[in-house]
Amino acid sequence: MKKWISLTIVALLLTGCEKLNSDMAELKKNEEETVIKVKTVNAYTVEENQDALTLEVSGVVAPRQEAGLSFGASGRIDRILVEKGASVKAGQTLATLDETVLQQGVNAALGQVASANVRRSKAAQGPESHEVQTQKLQVEKAKETAAKAEREHAQAKALYAGGAISKDELDRLALAERQAKLDLQEEEVALGKLLKGADRLDVEEANAELQQANVQLTRAKQEASDAVLKAPFSGVVAAIAQVQSEQTGPGSEVMRLVDTSQWLVKLQVESEQIGSWQPGALVTVKAPDGSRAEGKVTFVSPVMDQSLGAYPVEVTVSGADVNWKGGMTVTCQYELDAKNVMLVPVSSVGISEEEYYVMKINENSVEKTPVKVGGIHGTFYEIVEGLQSGDQIVGSGLSYLVDGEAVKVADE
Structure with a gap:
């Protein structure tokens, strides 16, 4: 009996210990979950x-100006006067086309203008004295012819009445009289025009011819001018794409010119920062090689570039202060007034x-x-x-x- 009671007590103790252990594990689990829930x-x-404060934004260096140059006319390249890497001035001749055919066109146009000028001057002055005198003689001659035809017709009428000539002969002489009188009228009209002086229609026609000739001359000169390739701005010849004797035409790039007197650093500034960037503000620009230069904010876009989700900003740096190259990535340090x-x-x-x-x-x-x-x-x-x-x-x-x-x- 005592043995059974002892076993019962041991069993109860074991059960109690197991329950205590289970409660402790549950409490520990709850504590861990509580700790986990704390963020x-x-x-x-x-x-x-x-x-x-200093903002730092990276950007890409680009030359102030860059242009691909081509002739305005078609032809064979006669001369290329510069080499790649050469520094050139604005207006300097860089290359030329063969101008033989183009100059012939200019000369022909000059001849047309000269001829049109002569015709215009003659029309404006009216007929010369010898032309008037010649026309008067023509009128007198026509009068004599008409008078003679009239007499012959009158005589024919008398002869026809006497049966000396036929009806056909009479009609022929009558027709000759009418034609002579018409010729006289035409000569008198021509004389009247000459006596009036310059004809307005002739002057207008001569003016139109002169204007058209001048248009042709301007076009020929422009084509000759387009055969000369000049630098639109001062810069450095970055590339030469064609060679002498090569056939070229409008839009075909012959060489590329870049202006390195100033560099543009093109930035993309986020919307949170764009309010701090103001035109005219000074910026410290740092290159990967450690060189630094002072730049100025010269452009702040009023609208976002939707494709990039940022605002374009440009910083200008003097080319004399740095030895940079286009395409370099630099860092712009922009100081904020936030003290x-x-x-x-x-x-x-x-x-x-x-x-x-x-x-x-x-x-x-x-x-x-x-x-x-x-x-x-x-x-x-x-x-x-x-x-x-x-x-x-x-x-x-x-x-x-x-x-x-x-x-x-x-x-x-």
Whole structure:
């Protein structure tokens, strides 16, 4: 009996120990789950900024101007007067076409203009005295012919009445009289025109011919001018694509000219930073080889490049200050005017119901705190109200937190 009681007591003790162990394991599991549910956050300590902020944006160097040059006319390249790498001045002749045919066209056009000028002068002056005198003689001759025809016709009438001539002969003489009188009228009209002086229609026709001849001359001269390739700006010959004696034409690139007197650094600035970039601001530009130069912001695009999601910005650097090459990647350091202001990262500020807020860290939880923001300085907001120096706020990931939620700071 005693043995059975002892076994029972042992069994009860074992059962109690197992239950205790199970309860302890459950408690430990609950504690672990509680710890797991506490989110870890990055903390940012709010301080009044004492130093100027500097933005750094990378960009690509490009020459101030670059152009592919080609002739404006077709022909055979007669001369190339520069070599690759040569420095040239604006207006300098770089190459020429064979101008033989083109010059012949200019000469022919000059001849047409000269002839048209002579015709115009003659039309404007009217008939010369000898032309008038000749026409008067023609009129007198026509009068004599008409008078003679009239007499012969009168005599024929008398002869026909006496039966001396036939009806056909009478009709022939009558027709000769009418024709002689018509010829006289034409000569008198011609004399009248000469006596009136210059004919308006003749002058207008001569003017039109002269104008057309001048148009042809201008075209011929332009074609001759297009046969000479000149530098549109000062720069360096970067490439020569064609050779002497080669046939070429409009639009066919002969050489490439670049202007290295200034370099353009083309940047793509994010929307959070674009408000800080102002035309005329000075920028420090740093190249991969360590060289530095001072640049100036010369262009800030008013619209975003939708394909890149950023705003194009251009910084101009004097070519005399650096020995750069087109296509290099450089870094522009832009200093922001943000001294003695309280700044927090853009990622630490949220917007709710048209107001800004931050998640302030109070011991082991977060508190949603409304703030009033000022300007934006690169990737930082200026805080005007709502925070004090020394406050700790959540640096990022606000959308995953709720007001009053327990958190653990990452560096603790």
